[in-house]
Amino acid sequence: ETTLTIATVNNGDMVRMQGLTEDFTKANPDIKLQWVTLEENVLRQKVTTDIATKGGQYDVLTIGTYEVPIWAKNGWLVALDNLGDAYKVDDLLPAIRGGLSADGKLYASPFYGESSYVMYRKDLMEKAGLTMPETPTWDFIREAAEKMTDRANGINGVCLRGKAGWGENMAFLTAMSNSFGARWFDEQWKPQFDQPEWKNTLQFYVDLMKAAGPAGASSNGFNENLTLFQQGKCGMWIDATVAGSFVTDPKASTVSDKVGFALAPDTGLGKRGNWLWAWSLAIPAGSQKTEAAEKFIAWATGPGYLDLVASRDGWANVPPGTRASLYANKDYTSAAPFAEMTLASIEAADPTHPTVKPVPYTGVQFVAIPEFQGLGDTVGKFFSAALAGQTSVDDALKQAQDASTRTMTRAGYIK
């Protein structure tokens, strides 16, 4: 008998999987499952510490598109070649699959995938006398936001992430900067915050939020904005596609029937401001229980699991964003009003070529190098200070440039 210890993040879909364990253990009576469910930051810090010190506490890890390429390069992950035929590896969405592969091998199997898009209030849009195009530009967003804003009634035109953190405001701003033609580094790993593209991005963001954003935006992350939107305090919100199901859920949202979706905005340079993320399951190298772990991953991320969830909880609750077949399924697309737009968003992101200008890294809303977490966090603080009005945009960019140069020099990228 084998016991698998599975580290997962505490998101709804993962939690649901935990509830469906029985289905797996019935089919595999010799495997027992033990769950460690944690908040994202805590999970990452524990899992990273463990794998880097070869602690061996976990048999299946939940990691994101950021970690996979780095860890695979360090040889910390087992390549997933043996997931069986039922797994249907080719059914995976290409953008997602690309983000989870290194040297053509899949190192983590996506559990659910997401991009970002615009969620907006149809009623407010109408009131403002505008119609949301399928593919809005940033200028349109600004115009709409300003028109929708009605602070006396607690309505903010747009809600965007402002809380410092590489996975918080920097996820959004990095994706946004892509659409403004900015990049983190040039081909020689030289930081690019001193370039006009970044200045445009940040200035636009700060101005927009000043004109149409909620109070205290610099401490708002995903959840804060979600709450605001559900409370009817936002005209638009650009954030993860997964939010679609929350804002349309009549139990939690006061505006569930008034939400429309659109692709993330662009500036006509060929890249949109949407990101790509997938929470995925992987197996640490050196695990004694690889075989059992593979069985589990094949079950949890295979097409059969989607059917299982659908049969239990309905199609609307199926983990989205990983398989093409799901979006071909009429049952699903009719149950999930945001499905189409989610797929379009995912397909609009290209982790291997994220920016307008060429870059030496992969990753849409992050830079897949180990130093990014810390650097992103630091830069995020400067940008949130700019948003809070505590520093000017120019100063924030200068600080970001200095901090990046410092970090990249220390890490040896800049010789």
Added chain:
Amino acid sequence: MGKIVLQGVEKHFGDVKVISNVDLTVEDGAFVVFVGPSGCGKSTLLRLIAGLEDVTGGRILIDGTDVTDLPPMKRGLSMVFQSYALYPHMSVRGNIGFGLKMAGLPKDEIARKVEAAAATLNLTQYLDRKPRQLSGGQRQRVAIGRAIVREPKGFLFDEPLSNLDAALRVNMRIEIARLQKALATTAIYVTHDQVEAMTMADKIVVLNAGRVEQVGSPLELYDRPDNLFVAGFIGSPKMNLVGGRIAEGYGAATVGIRPEHLLVGREGEGWRGAISVAEHLGSDTFLYVDVKDVGLVTVRTQGEAGLRTGDSVVLTPDPARLHRFDRDGRAIRAA
């Protein structure tokens, strides 16, 4: 200044009546001593006068003003606590001067007064020490210094010498008496020490279970106790109290005779008995004589009487010094 009058003062703690209906007048400049067995209410009465406790009933007047509802600081009295209650974090100087500082006196005047008081109490060289660096006797003197420096209307002393050894006690006793006379301040003094009570008091108040048993000068109490309680309480060793047939012989329910008023002889008329214990103090000898029908009788003789345990002796009471009490314990006085 400093006449203190209690009118029908009562104090209950919950259901317990600790002080019942005490009337008392302390004349200006008088030295009054409260005595009584442990738990009889001496400290409580003092605290009532100080204003540290509320009276349950009755009134307290100081110099004719009703102070019953005034807080302690407005009564103009000072108090020496049984436990000293020095301020541990202040120097001797700070302790003595605290009351003056509170009264808002200028610094140099405080300094002058504190130094004068310290000189009187032989504390000059300790002025900068903290209480914990002082011996018991020195602490005691600081507590007294704190009380006298303010020149209050009255002093309240709660067993102020109880923690001192014999020699120090005698000195302090004399010093306090001298000071009180010099300042002509009213003083109320609680003690359970016979010698202190007898030597210091103008008037002694004997308390028992919250009531006043007798008020009078020390010798009045010694010579003419009003009742059995006072008779037994004043004087050490204790008065011998004899009931039964012997007392009847004197026309009383009980007769009392003090140990020092019994003559000891080898032969003759009187109470015959054998010495069961003899305690030799050098200056005196206490004999405990086992007398038939009476019990153990205490006798005090001067010097070394040459008597030993087991000797048979005859005790003759001095008839003039005999005290007679009726069935209720009240003294029977020759008309």
Added chain:
Amino acid sequence: MGKIVLQGVEKHFGDVKVISNVDLTVEDGAFVVFVGPSGCGKSTLLRLIAGLEDVTGGRILIDGTDVTDLPPMKRGLSMVFQSYALYPHMSVRGNIGFGLKMAGLPKDEIARKVEAAAATLNLTQYLDRKPRQLSGGQRQRVAIGRAIVREPKGFLFDEPLSNLDAALRVNMRIEIARLQKALATTAIYVTHDQVEAMTMADKIVVLNAGRVEQVGSPLELYDRPDNLFVAGFIGSPKMNLVGGRIAEGYGAATVGIRPEHLLVGREGEGWRGAISVAEHLGSDTFLYVDVKDVGLVTVRTQGEAGLRTGDSVVLTPDPARLHRFDRDGRAIRAA
């Protein structure tokens, strides 16, 4: 069992020499009292014997065995602490029986012994109370019970009665003396109370600044003090000490005469002076007489002498009771 011998015992606290070179033999079954002024080292000496402090020099023998390096529990002594030091969380029964429990006695034997001790001390009805539910006197008796129940080689008492009031003190004093005789156990007793020292001791050890001044029976010390210190320390009120020309008249540097050995007359030969203070105790009167060339002389007279402050009197020392001391303060004895 229980002969305690100190040989050249010394104790320093840091630089301070608290006990210097004390030699002392306490015979088996003796009752020895330590007296001396506050801070002279009485408690320290007791604690050295108990093993609660290390000696700095010298040896301590109990029944011939050198116990200098033994911890307290191995010395077979028991001690009554000045502060009682009862175990607050144990009942009276537990307190008294604790030593026996430590010695590993069987339960029923402990119970028997504890009950016997409690009966002796009149504590039977309090056996199940905690110390805080007892009055001072009862606590004291528990402390004593704890010491006696173990039948140790010796008792050590550190001012055991100092916290009691006069009446209780007299009773306990008699009880302790009785017990010690009955058990025939060696006892060392520290006190600053004159009466206790005089009445209880077989032998008194007078300590001064860490040295032994004199060892002797109570009356020896009273009648024949070896030096000025002992003369002044033993007896209350204190012996009058006179130097100067009057002493020279007796062929001494200082002469001493006890207050009770001065005759008071109105006229005649002797020291003439005026009464400056008269303290009336009822049984006695203490007169403080201001004598020219001599100073204030204390006189004790019996009863009420009918003398008042300001009266002029003549004092006549009893020549047989006069003490003479040389320049170094040592007694001059008639050969």
Added chain:
Amino acid sequence: MAATVNTRRLARAMLTPAVVILFIWMIVPLVLTLWYSFQNYSLLNPENVGFAGWSNYRYFLTDPAFFQAFANTLILTLSVLAITVVGGILLGLLLDQFIYGQGIVRILVISPFFIMPTVAALVWKNMLMNPNYGIFAWIATSLGFQPVAWLETYPLFSIILIVAWQWLPFATLILLTALQSLDEEQKEAAGMDGAGFASLFVYITLPHLARAITVVILIETIFLLSVFAEILVTTGGGPGYATTNIAYLIYHLALLDYDVGGASAGGVVAVILANIVAIFLVRLVGKNLEA
């Protein structure tokens, strides 16, 4: 004080286990930290390992955030100390009075100490301080004011408030109990000496509390120097470096950069700084520990 050779020998034996295990507990990580602080060692970059000289220290100390973090650490620690000590004294005085329902009041006041720091921070951030739907915003709007974005406008102050809320009960508890041990007779004596409420407090109560205040300061300092969960949850150290303290800076190195070398250097620096603070504190309040 009785301490014979026998007891002293025993005492040493009894102290030994605590000292030895604490020594090991201190020395092993310290030596390892010292060792790593001179190594290039990044968890995520296993290839780049080797002797680093002083570069980790240089990197840490030249961090543009360092001085602000140091200042923030001091401001945070001192402010919380000030709030909790002053507040604790006031609350202690209040709770020392006769109050109907005293037991319940005390429990209510002590409770915040029982809450885990993360939970406390989340509750404050989202339920109280959120400018859009927090209780403070609601109070402000009800009173006709503009809601304040606490964590944005007064970030460090907000953190101080949260941390002070957690530690105020501890200070209150210790100070309240100290107040209760103030000798009643001393207060009475001061009353007889003519001291009113204010004088009583300044001259009698406050000096009596000195030792308790010392205990509060020493124990709280230890915890306050290393506050970081509250920061992580609420502001992530921002905006800018407004709420970054030394502990957060090290967290950043250790668990975002996974830069073991740098974090170790930071740890060594933090230990040195903490000890400087400790020595300073001991100078300041240590004499209260005696007697």
Added chain:
Amino acid sequence: MARAVSPQKKWTFTILAWIVALILFFPILWTILTAFKTEGDAILFPPAFLPPHWTLENFFEVQARSDYFRHFFNSVVISVGSTLIGLLVAVPAAWSMAFAPTRRTKDILMWMLSTKMMPAVGVLVPIYLIFKNLGLLDSLAGLTGILMLINLPIMVWMLYTYFREIPVDILEASRMDGAVLWKEIVYVLLPMAIPGIASTLLLNIILAWNEAFWTLNLSAANAAPLTAFIASYSSPEGLFWAKLSAASTLAIAPILVIGWFSQKQLVRGMTFGAVK
């Protein structure tokens, strides 16, 4: 004792104290109330003070999702265990410092406190490696040990201050009664110090119960205590207020209950010593 307080004063103080107490307690009360709301009601604005729709759903969901009782059990074991073992080491140490002090006693005390000044995050990796090599990762024994170590200085400190209030002569009396050291401690010192020990115990249990860094990072599945339980509810995607509140309520309830029951003991304990 002393003079009666006027009713007017009593009421003034009572009202003042209740206001302050309720303000301080409000965040906790709010958390508890939120636990009984639906997620939607939890974020209403203006806020609904009492749950508009009382529900226990959050509690059921929390229990179904992560076994509360297992985490609870682990928390109890490590906090009580570390406290008891700590006591075993701290009592003798505090005894020697309180009753046989030397010139260095104060220095040792300060040094002990200073061992707590090392920032935990800075030494996570070394400690993790040590734990891994000793096989202590994710074990109750390991967590118990580390909590014992980090709280030991505070324990020694508190016990030391309490012990110092105990009159030495009672211990001496027990020596005269023939008690050897361990008997002196077990039969005399400890029973007398019970209030002080109780408050030390409680404080340490609280500190251990709430310790979130080591317990989170050194545990995985088997030994995870309530801090990990909480970490699985804070900030997921989507609304989580009511669930987090329910989880928090469950996590703090035991310590709150213990705290409430021992409040008297705690106050009495500290009065007895600590800080005079």
